[in-house]
Amino acid sequence: MKSQIKTLLAIVLLITSCNNESKDKVVSTESEYSEKYSGPIIDMHIHAYTQNGGQFGLTHPPTLRGETYQGAKNVDEHQKATISKFREHNIVKAIVTNGDAWHEENPDIVLIAHSEEELATLREKHGSGKLQAIAEMSPFYAGILADDPSQMPYFELAEELEIPVGFHIFPGGPNYGIHLMPEMLGGMRTYNANPLQLEKALVEYPNLKLYIMHGGWPYIEDVKALMYAHPNVYVDIAVTNWILPQEEFNNYLKSLIDAGFGNRIMYGTDQMVWPDVISAGIETVNNADFLTWSQKEDIFYDNAAEFLGLSESEIKKHKGN
Numbered sequence: 001m002k003s004q005i006k007t008l009l010a011i012v013l014l015i016t017s018c019n020n021e022s023k024d025k026v027v028s029t030e031s032e033y034s035e036k037y038s039g040p041i042i043d044m045h046i047h048a049y050t051q052n053g054g055q056f057g058l059t060h061p062p063t064l065r066g067e068t069y070q071g072a073k074n075v076d077e078h079q080k081a082t083i084s085k086f087r088e089h090n091i092v093k094a095i096v097t098n099g100d101a102w103h104e105e106n107p108d109i110v111l112i113a114h115s116e117e118e119l120a121t122l123r124e125k126h127g128s129g130k131l132q133a134i135a136e137m138s139p140f141y142a143g144i145l146a147d148d149p150s151q152m153p154y155f156e157l158a159e160e161l162e163i164p165v166g167f168h169i170f171p172g173g174p175n176y177g178i179h180l181m182p183e184m185l186g187g188m189r190t191y192n193a194n195p196l197q198l199e200k201a202l203v204e205y206p207n208l209k210l211y212i213m214h215g216g217w218p219y220i221e222d223v224k225a226l227m228y229a230h231p232n233v234y235v236d237i238a239v240t241n242w243i244l245p246q247e248e249f250n251n252y253l254k255s256l257i258d259a260g261f262g263n264r265i266m267y268g269t270d271q272m273v274w275p276d277v278i279s280a281g282i283e284t285v286n287n288a289d290f291l292t293w294s295q296k297e298d299i300f301y302d303n304a305a306e307f308l309g310l311s312e313s314e315i316k317k318h319k320g321n
């Protein structure tokens with residue numbers, strides 16, 4: 001009888017410990033998914049300007065999630081507000097189109113990008129340390145595609161200089177931008193927005209470091225096809241992370257990760273003149289409830305660190321170890 005009781009006790013203990021183990025597992029998994037990322041961030045998609053005017057002071061029209069954003073009033077306010085967002089969110093590195101002046105004040109953080117200058121000017125800037133990426137290439141707004149002969153020399157130069165090139169396709173510009181801002185976005189056409197237009201450059205310049213800006217949404221199948229065919233294609237998730245409803249953002253991101261491309265997705269904002277979208281974009285990634293902390297770390301930092309070729313010592317410094 002004693003030995004029977006002992007056996008029974010052992011079984012009860014075993015069952016209890018199994019239950020506890022599985023409970024512990026559930027708890028730790030849940031917290032892993034819900035934990036907000038608090039490490040360093042690389043933003044692959046920021047804009048600076050040298051002149052007032054343009055979109056300064058404009059309120060961003062309601063996004064597909066119903067938010068509006070107040071535009072900075074001028075160059076100075078824009079710079080101040082954006083750099084303050086960098087500090088608030090631990091953004092340790094950012095590719096800033098036209099970011100020369102910002103780089104002077106924040107040389108550790110700001111990488112300078114240009115795309116609209118003559119090729120000789122770009123080459124010269126690179127030679128003097130004033131060009132770390134060719135971005136944002138956006139012939140799209142004028143109805144010119146990536147495979148147009150006029151664009152090829154830019155890809156060729158990026159490959160030669162071994163610097164990244166960021167190419168604009170959908171969904172840049174506010175939703176309904178063609179109609180809301182015809183003077184600025186009237187030349188935009190959805191039939192010019194497909195990511196497959198990049199394939200010619202990828203074949204001709206196989207060592208190109210190319211990232212599709214705004215993730216190529218909503219052409220998910222074509223983005224997957226390009227990423228499957230060409231290992232050097234990365235995406236930034238700018239705009240999708242503050243203009244799309246959370247669920248649609250989740251679907252898109254999950255689809256890329258499920259397809260095996262989780263190590264080529266990089267965080268970006270495309271803040272234009274609305275610095276508050278930086279907080280919104282980061283929050284959206286943190287709110288994607290299927291992401292583990294380590295997947296968030298890939299998106300927010302690790303993938304871009306690899307893409308940009310940051311040194312081990314710089315990565316250690318950013319991560320504080």
Ligand SMILES: [Zn+2]
Nearest residue numbers: 045047136270
């Ligand atoms: Zn942009």
